Amino acid sequence: MIILLELFLTCFKVGLFTIGGGAAIIPILQQEVVAKGWITMDEVLTYIAISESTPGPIAINMATFVGSSQAGFPGALCATLGMVMPSFIIILTIAKFFSKFSENRYIKTVLVSIRPFVVGMILSAGLYLMASAIGIKSAAAINPQLRGIVLTAILAAIMFAYKKIFKKPIPVITLIAISAVVGMMSSLVK
Amino acid sequence: MLKSLIKLFLVYMKIGLFTFGGGYAMIALIEDEIVAKRGWITKEELADIVVIAESTPGPIAINCSTYVGYKIAGVIGSAVATTAVVIPSFAIIYLISLFIESFLAIELVAYAFYGINCAVGLIIVRTGIKMMKSFKKTPLSLTCFTVATVGFAVVNLFALNFSPIWFVLAGVIIGIASCFIPRLERKGGDRK
Numbered sequence: 001m002i003i004l005l006e007l008f009l010t011c012f013k014v015g016l017f018t019i020g021g022g023a024a025i026i027p028i029l030q031q032e033v034v035a036k037g038w039i040t041m042d043e044v045l046t047y048i049a050i051s052e053s054t055p056g057p058i059a060i061n062m063a064t065f066v067g068s069s070q071a072g073f074p075g076a077l078c079a080t081l082g083m084v085m086p087s088f089i090i091i092l093t094i095a096k097f098f099s100k101f102s103e104n105r106y107i108k109t110v111l112v113s114i115r116p117f118v119v120g121m122i123l124s125a126g127l128y129l130m131a132s133a134i135g136i137k138s139a140a141a142i143n144p145q146l147r148g149i150v151l152t153a154i155l156a157a158i159m160f161a162y163k164k165i166f167k168k169p170i171p172v173i174t175l176i177a178i179s180a181v182v183g184m185m186s187s188l189v190k
Numbered sequence: 191m192l193k194s195l196i197k198l199f200l201v202y203m204k205i206g207l208f209t210f211g212g213g214y215a216m217i218a219l220i221e222d223e224i225v226a227k228r229g230w231i232t233k234e235e236l237a238d239i240v241v242i243a244e245s246t247p248g249p250i251a252i253n254c255s256t257y258v259g260y261k262i263a264g265v266i267g268s269a270v271a272t273t274a275v276v277i278p279s280f281a282i283i284y285l286i287s288l289f290i291e292s293f294l295a296i297e298l299v300a301y302a303f304y305g306i307n308c309a310v311g312l313i314i315v316r317t318g319i320k321m322m323k324s325f326k327k328t329p330l331s332l333t334c335f336t337v338a339t340v341g342f343a344v345v346n347l348f349a350l351n352f353s354p355i356w357f358v359l360a361g362v363i364i365g366i367a368s369c370f371i372p373r374l375e376r377k378g379g380d381r382k
Binding site (some may be wrong): 015017018019023024026027028031032035042046047048050051052053054055056057058060064065068069073076080083084085087090091093094095096105106107109111113114115117122123124125126129131132133138139140147148151156159168169172175176178179180181182183184187 | 208209246249253256257260265267272276278283284286287290297304305306307308312316318323325330332334335336338339340341345349354355357358360362364
C-alpha cells in the first residue's frame with residue numbers, strides 16, 4: 001500500500017517539475033526515480049526509445065512503466081495518475097481563474113527566464129545519454145564501450161548525411177528504426 | 191450532454207492513440223480533429239492553449255488536452271479529455287512492461303536496443319541544440335544556459351544529489367527579479 005502512495009507522490013513531483021517537454025524529464029527522473037533504485041538509467045533509455053515509437057508523451061509512459069515495475073497494475077495506475085495530476089490541477093486553475101494568464105507580463109518574464117535553464121538541462125541530458133552509450137556512466141565508472149562508440153559515430157554520420165542529402169533533419173522514427181537495424185547488424189561482429 | 195461527453199471521450203481516445211512523437215504531434219491532431227473537423231474550438235483558442243501548455247508544468251500533451259476539454263465542456267470535459275487521452279498509451283505501455291524482460295532477453299532485441307540507445311542520446315542533443323534558438327542570447331540567459339548545462343553534466347558525472355527543481359526555482363527568481371530590475375530585462379522585452 002505504501003508503495004502506491006510513494007509512486008503517486010514521486011510521479012506527482014516529477015510531473016510538477018517537468019517544464020518544457022519530453023527530454024526535460026530526464027534530469028528529474030534521474031534524481032527522483034533512478035536514485036531510489038526503482039529503475040536504472042539503462043531502463044530509462046530503453047523506455048525513452050520505446051516512447052518514441054509508441055503513442056503517448058514520454059512522461060506518461062515513464063510513469064506507467066515505473067509504476068508497473070514496482071507494483072503491477074495498481075502501481076502503474078497510481079504512478080500515471082500522479083504524473084497527470086499536477087497538469088490537470090494547474091491547467092484547470094488557470095483556465096478557471098486566470099484567463100489573462102498568458103498575457104500577464106510577470107508570467108511572461110518568468111517563463112522567458114526559465115527557458116535557458118530548461119534548454120541547458122535538455123542539452124546536458126542528451127550529452128549524458130551519449131556518454132552513457134559510449135561507456136561513461138560516471139566519473140568513477142569510465143568503461144569505454146567500443147560497440148557504443150562505433151554505433152554512435154555511425155548514427156551521427158547517418159544524421160549528417162541525411163541532412164545533407166534531404167536538406168532536412170532526419171525524422172526521429174526513421175533514425176530509431178535505422179539504429180535498431182544497425183544495432184542488430186552489429187551482433188554479427190564480435 | 192452525456193452524448194457529447196461520450197463523443198469527446200472517443201475523439202480524445204483517438205487523438206491519444208495516434209500521437210506519435212510527442213506533444214507537438216498531438217497539437218497537430220487536435221487541430222485536425224477538434225478545430226478543423228468539428229469546430230469545437232477555434233484555431234486562435236488552440237494557439238493560446240498551446241502557449242499555456244508549453245509554459246506550465248507537465249507534459250504539453252496532457253496540458254493541452256485538459257485545457258481543450260475545459261473549453262469544450264467545463265471541468266467534466268477536462269476530466270473526460272485527459273482520461274481519454276491517457277488510456278491508449280497507458281494500456282500499450284503497461285502491456286509492454288509485462289513482457290519487457292522476456293522481450294529484451296531475446297539477444298537480437300537487446301542488440302537492437304543497444305543501437306537505439308545510442309540514437310536516443312544523439313536525438314536529445316539535437317533537440318537541445320535546436321531549442322537554443324528559443325531564447326534570446328543575452329549575457330544573463332547565456333550564463334543561465336551554461337550553468338545549467340555544465341551544472342548538470344557535473345551532477346550526472348559525479349552522481350551528485352542535486353535536483354533540477356533548483357534550476358527551475360532559480361529561473362523563477364531571476365524572472366521575478368527581471369520584472370523589477372529593468373537592466374536585467376531583455377531588449378525588446380514585453381514593455382507594452
